[in-house]
Structures are given as structure tokens and as C-alpha cells.
Amino acid sequence: MRYIDPHAHMVSRTTDDYEKMALAGCRALTEPAFWAGYDRCSAEGFRDYFNQLTSIEPARARTYGIHHFTWLCINPKEAEDVGFAREVMQVIPEFLAKGNVLGIGEIGLNKNSKNELRVLEEHLEIAAQHQSLVLVHTPHLEDKQKGTRLIMEAVRNQPSIDPGRVLIDHVEEHTVKEVLDGGFWGGMTLYPDTKCTAKRAADILETCGTERLWMNSACDWGVSNPLSVPTAALELRARGHHPEAIDHVIFKNPMAFLKQAPAFAKRAEAIDVGHPPE
Amino acid sequence: MNRLDTNLPRSDVIDRDFLEHRAKLIDIAAFLDRCERADGTDDFRLRALRTAIPLLIDGQPERARRILESFSDPTSEPIPEAPGKGASGAWEGSS
């Protein structure tokens, strides 16, 4: 089995996790910038974080033959202070040309507030200016459906961004159809208690089809499992699905979306045939 | 080839998943018993759970989607200010 985990917060994981993921067939992963569990007190703290995402983590991943890519932003949980968010957003363009940067993410909404929405719109402007791919975090639990709709509206208000270059993550049964009908890509995050279980993700694939959908572990410092993508693949196998159809979901789909970013396209062939990063 | 149509006969689905979901149902029952043994009153989360449970047996399809929607904020305008960072799992204004 080969797979790509397109959403994994490896700065929060141990080196053992890289080894387990490599053993399970992980060829590449992408790491969106996110909330550290506390609010950073300066834009310089983000500069350090962006350095970690663009130099330290790729080196750790390389040790296990895994290609590491990243997305940059100030996450919606720290976006209530618009002035602070703008300071951080000014730092982002410095890093966009680094060899493992795919685009802007994970931007989005958390509590669906006006300030969060403003910061989301300004991130989308950066993405439009730099023609970057976008990875979007949708809110948790009771806030998800409303937030997903507000996010799709914000993207539509930015006509230079093609929905086919935007991945809307953490979809569930009540948001997945609207996301796909809008021409966006959808990500299913496999979490034990919140978001999707492996069984529900398999149900969604069986009922909504496999086009423009991927699965990810979103493993971070909270309750999460870095092996949840291969675990979901096992569920699909146990249901009798064809190995090629499973490969389509856990490998070819993320390849197709991510290849739209030049940084990924350059290494797509190596990832496809299983060459480790140079 | 890329479609993942439902392949298993219903008897196989039941064989694979019955015990797991039987246990989850008993967990819900025990949780409600535990809440009722404890002093105090229901809050909006427990009321939301009680509202969602009948959707399991109303005979209509897409139960997962409809239960998720029953826990969701149905409004459409952004709120003036984020009250904090967390989410509770049910919309406080829903009951």
C-alpha cells in the first residue's frame, strides 16, 4: 500500500510517528500551519514556526524517506486580533518560494466571527496575488455547517481563485455535498471522537463517490492517530473494495490536487514511483 | 474501477458492525442514566442529544447528516466577536 497524508501536524509528533507512517506506506505528507495550543505573542514567533515548517520538518521527514510539504498562514483560532493577524500575514510572502511550500493554509473560520472572516478574506487575497493553492479548515462541531457556507461564499467573492484549487477540509455528512457541488475539493479528517471515523469516511466515499475527495489524519497534539489513513484503507479493503479504487482515494486523489502546486509537481514523479526525497 | 459502490450484503454489514454499535447504544443509555442520577438539570447539550435521538428511528434516510444538522448553528450571519476558541458540540440557541 502507498498513501499520502495531506494534513498532518508533524511538529507535534515524535520521530517514532514518522517511522510508523513510513512503514505503513506514507510517501508524502503535507503540513498546514495551525494553532500551537496557545496564542503566540509576536509575529516573530510565527517566523520561527514558518522556518520550522520549511526547513526542520522536511529534514526529519527525509530521514524516513517521506516527502514533506507545507502550507502557511495565521490560523483562524488566532485571527480574532486583526492587527496581529496582519503582522503575521506580512511575513508569509517571504516563505512562499521555499521548496516545500504548496500555498496558503489552513485558513478558514473557527467561531464564524466577523474578524475571522476578514482575516480569511485577506489570506485569500494573498493566495490570489501569488496564484497559490488554498487549504481551508472548517469550524468544529456545531459551527461547521454555517462556517463551511461562509467560507465557500468568501472564496466565490474572490473570482480569480478557482474552486478546483481550494481544498475544504474536515467535511462531514452535512457539508460534503455542498462542498463538492461547489466545485471544491473536500477533505475528510479521521478523528476518534470529532470529525469522521474511518467507517463514516468509507460510507461517504460509497455514497458521494471518490472524485475530489481525500482523507487525512490531521494528527496533532490532541487526540488523533497518525495511521488513520491506512486504517481507513483497511476498512475499505474489508468491505471488499478493489485495491485500485482504494489507491485512487488515498494516493491518486491527493496527487491530482497537490500537483497543481509547482513545488509538488516537481517531485510528483519521484513520489509516484516511490523515490525518497533528495 | 474508481467507484466504491456498497459491495457487502446486509448480513455481512451486520456481522461486521453489530456488536460495536450495540455497545455504543448501551453507552448512550448508560450516559443518560448517569446524568439523571446526578443532581441538577439538563443543559443545552443534553437537550440537543434528546432531540437528536428520535431521528435514529424515524424511518427516514441520511440519519447521520440529519443528526449533525440538528446539533448545528442554523444561523447564517457572522457573529460580532468570537466568544472563545472552543466548540461544545451543540448549538446553545437551539433549545
Ligand SMILES: [Zn+2]
Ligand atoms: Zn489541522
